[in-house]
Amino acid sequence: MEKVTEKIGNVLLDTSCYPGEDLYSDGAVEDKILELVRNYPEEEYNRVIAQEEDWAVMYHLAHERGNILSWYPFEPGAKVLEVGSGCGAVTESVTAQAASVTCIDLSKKRSTINALRNQKRENLKIRVGNFQDIEKKLEKDFDYATLIGVFEYGKGYIGGEKPYHEFLTTIMEHLRPGGKLLMAIENKFGLKYWAGCTEDHTGNFFEGLEGYQDTEGVRTFSKPELVQILEECGYHNYKFYYPYPDYKFPVTIYSDESLPKKGELTRNICNFDRKRLVLMDEEKVFDQLLADGLFPLYANSFFVEITKEDAGADGEKREQEKILYTKYSSGRAPQYAIQTRMIQGEKEEILFYKTAEYPRGQEHIQKIARAKEELETLWQEKGIFQVNQCSLKGEKIFFEYLEGITLEEELDRLLEQGEREQAREKIKEAVEKIRQAGDTQPFQITPEFQKVFDPELKTETLEQEPAVSVADIDLIFSNLWITKDGTWHVLDYEWTFFFPVPVEYLVYRALHYYIETSPKRKILNKDLSFYLSFGITDEKKDIYETMERNFQAYISGGYVSTGELYHRMGKKALTLGEILRESDRRRIQVYLNYGQGFSEKDSYFLDQGYEEKVTAQITVPREARALTIDPAISACVLRDLELCWINEEEEGGNLPVKYRINGFEMKKNSYLFDNSDPKIIIEEIPSKNWKIQISYHISLLEEETARLLMNQISTRGRIKRKVRRLVKG
Numbered sequence: 001m002e003k004v005t006e007k008i009g010n011v012l013l014d015t016s017c018y019p020g021e022d023l024y025s026d027g028a029v030e031d032k033i034l035e036l037v038r039n040y041p042e043e044e045y046n047r048v049i050a051q052e053e054d055w056a057v058m059y060h061l062a063h064e065r066g067n068i069l070s071w072y073p074f075e076p077g078a079k080v081l082e083v084g085s086g087c088g089a090v091t092e093s094v095t096a097q098a099a100s101v102t103c104i105d106l107s108k109k110r111s112t113i114n115a116l117r118n119q120k121r122e123n124l125k126i127r128v129g130n131f132q133d134i135e136k137k138l139e140k141d142f143d144y145a146t147l148i149g150v151f152e153y154g155k156g157y158i159g160g161e162k163p164y165h166e167f168l169t170t171i172m173e174h175l176r177p178g179g180k181l182l183m184a185i186e187n188k189f190g191l192k193y194w195a196g197c198t199e200d201h202t203g204n205f206f207e208g209l210e211g212y213q214d215t216e217g218v219r220t221f222s223k224p225e226l227v228q229i230l231e232e233c234g235y236h237n238y239k240f241y242y243p244y245p246d247y248k249f250p251v252t253i254y255s256d257e258s259l260p261k262k263g264e265l266t267r268n269i270c271n272f273d274r275k276r277l278v279l280m281d282e283e284k285v286f287d288q289l290l291a292d293g294l295f296p297l298y299a300n301s302f303f304v305e306i307t308k309e310d311a312g313a314d315g316e317k318r319e320q321e322k323i324l325y326t327k328y329s330s331g332r333a334p335q336y337a338i339q340t341r342m343i344q345g346e347k348e349e350i351l352f353y354k355t356a357e358y359p360r361g362q363e364h365i366q367k368i369a370r371a372k373e374e375l376e377t378l379w380q381e382k383g384i385f386q387v388n389q390c391s392l393k394g395e396k397i398f399f400e401y402l403e404g405i406t407l408e409e410e411l412d413r414l415l416e417q418g419e420r421e422q423a424r425e426k427i428k429e430a431v432e433k434i435r436q437a438g439d440t441q442p443f444q445i446t447p448e449f450q451k452v453f454d455p456e457l458k459t460e461t462l463e464q465e466p467a468v469s470v471a472d473i474d475l476i477f478s479n480l481w482i483t484k485d486g487t488w489h490v491l492d493y494e495w496t497f498f499f500p501v502p503v504e505y506l507v508y509r510a511l512h513y514y515i516e517t518s519p520k521r522k523i524l525n526k527d528l529s530f531y532l533s534f535g536i537t538d539e540k541k542d543i544y545e546t547m548e549r550n551f552q553a554y555i556s557g558g559y560v561s562t563g564e565l566y567h568r569m570g571k572k573a574l575t576l577g578e579i580l581r582e583s584d585r586r587r588i589q590v591y592l593n594y595g596q597g598f599s600e601k602d603s604y605f606l607d608q609g610y611e612e613k614v615t616a617q618i619t620v621p622r623e624a625r626a627l628t629i630d631p632a633i634s635a636c637v638l639r640d641l642e643l644c645w646i647n648e649e650e651e652g653g654n655l656p657v658k659y660r661i662n663g664f665e666m667k668k669n670s671y672l673f674d675n676s677d678p679k680i681i682i683e684e685i686p687s688k689n690w691k692i693q694i695s696y697h698i699s700l701l702e703e704e705t706a707r708l709l710m711n712q713i714s715t716r717g718r719i720k721r722k723v724r725r726l727v728k729g
Contacts, residue, residue, distance in 0.1 A: 009119020013111060017129030022107045029056040030109050033087060036061070037116045042092075050560040053569040055272045060086070060113070064249045064330060064562055066093035068148060068184050068303065070357070071253055071326040071339060074098055078143040081174060083131065084150035088114030094146065095121045102127065102142075104134050131157045141176045147183045149247070152201065152220050168233050172308055181306040184247040188220040190300035191285060192246075192268065196277025196573075203274055223297055230306060237307040240296065245270055247301035249562055251328055258325035258342055259295055262287045263412050263518060269573050270566055278575045283518065324350075331564070333557025334358040338365070338494075352399040354494070364494075365397050371496035374470045379490075384437045386489045388481070399491070404483040406491075408514060411477060415521065424524065424533075427477075427511070431534055433488060434475050434506050435466075441500065443467035448499040454550035461543060462502050471501035473551075476513040495555075508536055508544040574610065582610050585634040585700055590618055593626040612699070617646075618692040620685060629680040631698060635706035636678055638663075639670045639697040643680070645690045657692060658684050664710060674706040 004016040036057065040048055045061045052058075059065070070093040074080070078098040085091050085103035087110045095101050095118055103126040105111045111126045118124050127134050150157075154167035171181055186200050188208040193199065199207035201218045212219045221229070223240065230238050243250035244260070245267045254260055268282035289295045325342035332338075337357040345351045356362050369392050376387040389400040407430055414423040442464045474495040481489040508531070515521050515530060524530055531541050574582070588606040591598040608614050620627060631638060643657035659682045663673035671678075682692070701709075 008112065008115035010122045010124070011115040011119055012125045013115050014125065014127045015108060015129070017127065017133040018108055019129065022109055024106050025109065026056055029054065030087075030107075030113070033057060033060050034109060034113050034116075037113050042117065046559050050565065050568070053565075055569065058272065058565065058569075059248070060089055062089075062249065062562070064328075065089035067250045067253075067328050067330075068243060068247050069093040069146065069182070070096070071323065071328075071341070072097075072182065073321040073323055075143060075320055079141065081138070081142040081145040081171075083145060083147055083171065084153070085114055085126065086110050088117045090146070090148050091118055091124070092121075095124050098144075099123060101125070102138075104129075104131055106130060135170060135174070138174050140174050142174050143176060143179050145171050145175055145179070145181045147171065147181065147185075149184060151183050151185050152218050155219075156217055164229055165233050168229065168235075168306075172233075172235065172306070175308045177308060177310045179308045181304075181308075183304045183306065184243065184301065185226075185304075186220045186246065186301050187222060187299055188225070189222045189298060190246070191282055191289070191298045192300050194279070194298075195268070195282050195285070196279040197271060198274050198276060205277070223302065226302065226304065230304075235306050235308070237309060239305045241303040241305070242296065242299040243301045243303050245300055247303060250301075251330055253303065253323075253326040254299075255324045256296065257344070260286070260290060261409060262290055263408065266518060267563075269570075270562070271571050271573060272566060272569060273571065275572045275574065277579065278573050281519070284520070328357075331559060331561025332555050333559050335360045335557070336364055336555050337361055350401045352401055353393075353396040354399075355396045362395060365395070366392065367496075368397055368494050371470075371472065371493045374498070375472055375490070375493055375496060378438050378470055382437055384433045384488065385480075386487055387493065388489050388491050402481055402483055402489055402491070404481050404489075406478050407480040407482060407488075408477040410482065411514065412518075412521075415523065420523065427514075427524075428534075430477065430480060430510065431507050434510060435503055437475075438468040438470065438503075440466035440468055440503060443500050443502050446499045448497070449501065452497065452551060452554050453547045461539065465502045465504060467500040467502050468506075469500050470496065470498055471506065472496045473501060473506055473509055475506055476510050478513070504536060504540065505544050505547055507534060508541065509548065511536070512544075512548070579610060582700065583607065586610060586614075586632050586698065588614075588616060588618075589630040589633070591628045591630070592621065592624045594623055595625055598626075598628060612697050613695070614698055615693075615695040618694060620690055620692060622689060624685060626681075626683045626685065628682070629692075629694065631678055631680065631696065632673075632700060634676050634678075635701040635703045636673050637666075637671070637699045637701065638673070638678075639699075641669045641671065641680075641694075641696040643682075643692055643694050645686055646693050647686075647690050655686060655690075657682060672706065672709060674710040675703060 004014065006013050006015070032054075033056070036048055046063065049058045049061055066089065069090050074094075074097040080094050080098040080101045082091060082094060082101060082103045085105045086107070091101065091103060091114055100123045103111070103114060103124065105114070105126065105128060108128045111128045115124075115126055151164070151167065155163040157163070158167045158170065160166055168181075175181065193206065193209055196205070198205050201220075202215050204214075207215060208220055227238075230236070240256060242254040242259075244252045244254060244265060249270070251267060252260075263283075265286040266283050268286075269278070286295070289298050322344040323341055324344060327340045329336070329338045329340070334357070338354050338361060339357060340352065340354050343351050343353070354365060354368065356365050369390060372387055372390050379385045379387060388402065391398050407426070411423050411426060414420075414426065443462050443466070445463075472490065472493045472495065474492060475490065479490060479492045481491045483489060511531060511534060515525055532538075536544070586608050588608060589603055590606065591603045594602060606616050606618070608616065614631070618627075618629065643659060645655040645657055647654075659680050661671050661673075661681065662677075662679045663671040666672055
């Protein structure tokens with residue numbers, strides 16, 4: 001008899017409802033992921049992701065996937081049902097907080113991956129099989145159920161005329177009175193789809209916006225559509241959150257009580273899996289949506305908390321922290337990884353606090369409290385900045401909630417109103433405050449400085465510069481808060497060091513993180529003299545840039561952020577101008593020679609769009625004596641070039657094409673063309689009515705790049721020929 005339960009570490013894998021084969025799979029990449037989780041501990045996943053540079057590996061193993069649930073305040077002792085747990089991308093975030101977790105997934109391979117990842121957990125059980133078969137035997141007293149990226153497949157889970165209504169109702173039946181369903185799903189009307197991203201599930205442009213006309217198995221919803229489904233099913237107690245940039249890799253979780261501020265939404269180009277278009281500046285459009293109160297309708301993703309109504313007065317009431325906002329400090333080493341949260345207190349007051357994501361981050365949290373004491377003493381004497389008050393309470397550090405606006409917001413407002421000089425004056429005021437905030441002494445390098453800012457940094461030009469011995473290097477404009485009475489407060493002083501740091505580096509950081517983080521602010525640096533106008537020469541700017549890179553490396557501790565991974569493995573994001581230019585460069589031009597040579601008047605174009613694989617048929621008139629095919633109006637590489645004569649009038653009438661090229665043959669059927677006039681020359685044409693079938697993969701190159709490649713190839717060729725002559729001689 002086949003075993004229906006097995007243990008992987010401490011995790012129970014129940015296969016009593018497993019149909020015997022995985023009916024859903026991403027293919028061979030799942031075997032790779034299974035091998036990776038068998039061979040590497042979780043601490044190594046980020047390094048493995050950076051090494052593999054594979055979207056599927058990143059999608060299933062990245063720590064950031066768990067951000068969608070690690071912020072959520074599960075009640076103590078919670079019993080949780082996770083439907084569609086897959087490879088366990090978010091399971092650990094749940095098992096870390098709940099007393100017991102039951103996962104359901106159709107795939108045994110994915111469930112095995114999940115179990116291996118969480119094998120040390122004693123509170124996890126994974127049930128493998130079809131949801132409808134397993135659901136019949138499930139308990140009905142779960143405190144929470146989760147549908148993370150699952151509800152959109154409701155038709156596949158349930159079927160029927162109203163599959164999404166039935167799916168929702170079925171899940172809710174397994175919750176106790178007062179229990180909660182947590183759902184994460186893409187917004188059908190998410191701004192990224194209007195701006196040129198393909199639909200996440202189908203890979204087609206505008207598929208959801210056009211109502212899924214050609215898609216059956218999956219669909220996402222707008223906010224009004226989701227609300228309608230909830231209301232029609234009788235669930236009226238729900239709350240929407242807005243993960244940004246989306247629920248898969250959220251950096252920030254917003255709510256209706258704490259929506260983004262203008263200028264915050266800058267992480268919009270993050271397409272790892274597919275090419276995308278860039279039809280607009282999403283940051284600017286988001287700013288307009290925020291100004292008009294429309295952000296909740298166009299957020300890229302939703303996180304919805306749906307509460308099952310209590311059975312009556314006897315329904316059990318449980319206290320739960322009311323979180324309004326969460327921000328992750330992503331891309332950091334575990335000892336520096338923190339969350340910043342805004343919550344509503346017992347008396348309806350607004351509270352802020354920071355908490356460590358990992359136990360080893362507690363020392364960093366405590367250091368913030370020390371920084372407050374040191375900076376308050378320092379700044380009180382000067383009377384320039386006020387320290388935002390904080391207090392340690394257990395593992396959390398709470399901050400005072402202030403009314404006012406950040407300097408960053410004030411500067412953006414001035415720029416939007418065209419008051420550029422007023423913005424410059426405000427920046428000058430901030431720079432002077434930073435310079436005067438603390439007592440200074442001539443800078444001298446210390447081992448502590450070297451550890452953070454790099455031991456090999458040449459600091460001769462920094463010696464004797466004014467330096468502060470207690471240095472809050474994060475006096476950036478988003479951390480400078482101006483209250484209604486005109487007082488300047490420092491909101492966040494997490495990165496305070498207790499060794500000398502040049503004051504001008506603090507000034508550089510403040511300028512850099514304002515001017516470089518949004519295109520609309522670059523107008524201040526139109527003549528490229530922005531830094532110099534504040535006394536920062538190019539030489540010093542180079543040094544401070546090096547210091548900043550080293551500081552970021554210090555806090556990342558080798559952890560590769562999603563931003564860095566995007567630079568390494570993200571797909572192309574093509575603007576309309578680039579699309580048009582690339583389309584023009586990729587046009588096939590066919591020249592026909594009727595006996596008087598080749599000319600533009602005897603040529604025509606075939607448009608090929610911007611796909612890498614090109615397949616085309618070229619009609620050759622009976623009168624033509626020769627032809628050339630220009631595969632692009634650009635230097636390029638052609639791979640897997642195939643040509644054949646086809647005659648549709650004669651069965652099996654295919655002939656090979658004899659051709660020559662004006663490029664370099666790198667290997668069989670692969671060629672490098674180092675100029676903008678690549679040619680495939682065909683001088684022998686059959687006597688009958690024939691067409692040429694041509695196919696190849698193309699990569700466009702800049703001419704300079706192509707020539708460098710050609711030089712390298714030529715050099716290697718000369719060396720090989722010399723070696724052969726030496727061997728023979």
